[in-house]
Amino acid sequence: MTTEYILRSLYRPGMDLSGMQPLQFKQTPQRVLLVLPTWVGDVVMATPFIRGLFERFPEAEITLLMNRHLYPLLEGSPWVERCEFWAPRKKTAEAKQQQRELLAKLRAQRFDLAVMLPNSLRSAWLCFRAGARRRVGFNRDGRGLLLTDRVPVPNRRKGGYEPLPLCDYFAVLANTLGMPHPGDGLTLYLTDDADAAVEQRLATEGVRPEQPLVVLCPGANFGASKCWFPERFAAVADQLVRRHDAAVVISPGPGEEPLAEAIVAAMSERSFLLMAPCLTLGELKSLIADADLLLGNDTGPRHFGRAFDTHRVTVFGPTEQRWTDTSHGNETIVKVEVPCGPCHKKVCPLEEQVCMTRVTVDSVTEACERELAAAL
Structure with a gap:
């Protein structure tokens, strides 16, 4: 369940x-x-x-x-x-x-x-x-x-x-070192150049300012085991476009381009693929800071969302969420408990990666709609 x-x-x-x-x-x-x-x-x-x-x-x-x-x-x-x-x-x-x-x-x-x-x-x-x-x-x-x-x-x-x-x-x-506990308030800073570059990029792509901005970061440098399936990300994105007129912006990191292209190919509705070139890390900060919702895996950009209090839905698979626990709100974790996890393996050795296959499109869509409603 x-x-x-x-x-x-x-x-x-x-x-x-x-x-x-x-x-x-x-x-x-x-x-x-x-x-x-x-x-x-x-x-x-x-x-x-x-x-x-x-x-x-x-x-x-x-x-x-x-x-x-x-x-x-x-x-x-x-x-x-x-x-x-x-x-x-x-x-x-x-x-x-x-x-x-x-x-x-x-x-x-x-x-x-x-x-x-x-x-x-x-x-x-x-x-x-x-x-x-x-x-x-x-x-x-x-x-x-x-x-x-x-x-x-x-x-x-x-x-x-x-x-x-x-x-x-x-x-x-x-x-x-004689310091008090620093707390867990993550802090990142934006730059004017990155903000301007992202604003121009979105305008050029055709994102309308009045649309809810949903940023999709589907990759994970850790390994393939952390990545939910492209066709399921695509199905969730299609629902958000149809029901909420969302602008779904897909921002892959270097090396994640094939994954992002697979999502675009599987979608029926329009999305915006920020590739060739991919955003820099500085630009990605600006994009996520401006987003109404960030959808992705347990990976680095998730923490950008925490730092900027962006509403987030994160799909967890083989990793233990307690390693990255903080008191930041505005996040829904979608995961399933499985006997073999959390294993922290970069590639699943089993015939079926159940920690990911059992995460359904409906459960992620419902989580996204709740977080998006809270953001707007």
């Missing part, structure tokens, strides 16, 4: 999630390196921590280290005055030179403190080689010897990890 519900955060302000006393600094750090996550959604869910870190060290020069293609996520914010970008993970001579140049830049800044949000050995190794005086991160994935301050993992259990909302997980590091 399909279940639908709104997520609520598990955290309580002021709770100590780590059991570790806050670090003591002889001198307040003046040069801080913050290593950001590598997934779109995780960066958005890190924004409460980022905001809290700037409040914790208001006089410090805080440098963000991130993947270059994720910079538009934070563009427009007051946090991007100092940024460095990961070099490509390739063995070419050019990539190796870029890696050396990045390391030299980081060493030259003589960081007093490096804070790692990712759990990767790679991030700890780079901060160690960069000579950061204090290196703070979770003590996992074999990187403990590279950290000066090893933070116990709060949700470790035998054989894996207990699901914990990512904002609460990052709050453990916040507690270690």
Whole structure:
């Protein structure tokens, strides 16, 4: 049976999630390196921590280290005055030179403190080689010897990890740094250039300003298992056009073009495919901020909708929703409970992916109509 519900955060302000006393600094750090996550959604869910870190060290020069293609996520914010970008993970001579140049830049800044949000050995190794005086991160994935301050993992259990909302997980590091719980209020900023580009794009495509704007993001970089079926997205979209005169705008990410084209081909009603080129991440923020409804899978753009309080319907399949739980409202989750899930496999190994096949067109359509009615 399909279940639908709104997520609520598990955290309580002021709770100590780590059991570790806050670090003591002889001198307040003046040069801080913050290593950001590598997934779109995780960066958005890190924004409460980022905001809290700037409040914790208001006089410090805080440098963000991130993947270059994720910079538009934070563009427009007051946090991007100092940024460095990961070099490509390739063995070419050019990539190796870029890696050396990045390391030299980081060493030259003589960081007093490096804070790692990712759990990767790679991030700890780079901060160690960069000579950061204090290196703070979770003590996992074999990187403990590279950290000066090893933070116990709060949700470790035998054989894996207990699901914990990512904002609460990052709050453990916040507690270690003497910060209050940053909360789970996701924050993104818009830019005038991206706003103007999206407005022009929609006008050119023929979207009428009076139409309810429904944005459909059907892909997921995680893997095919997260993606609901194109023909079912198409059936829901057709219903929204017929019943509500909705402008259904389909915005795929790079590599998701075939999926978006399959939805358009399966639809009977008109839709608007924003492809060739696809929107940038900055433009996608502007589009979702302006939308009346966002429909998609458990993927990065969903968190854009949270940040802008856009009404959302999210189809969940193989992933555990508790990892991304927040107190943001205006969201209906449509999912089914199955014996084999949540499995977090990128490709379903079974003959039938029941966590997705049992999510019906009717249940998603009903959820969309409720959220759309609340938005208008």
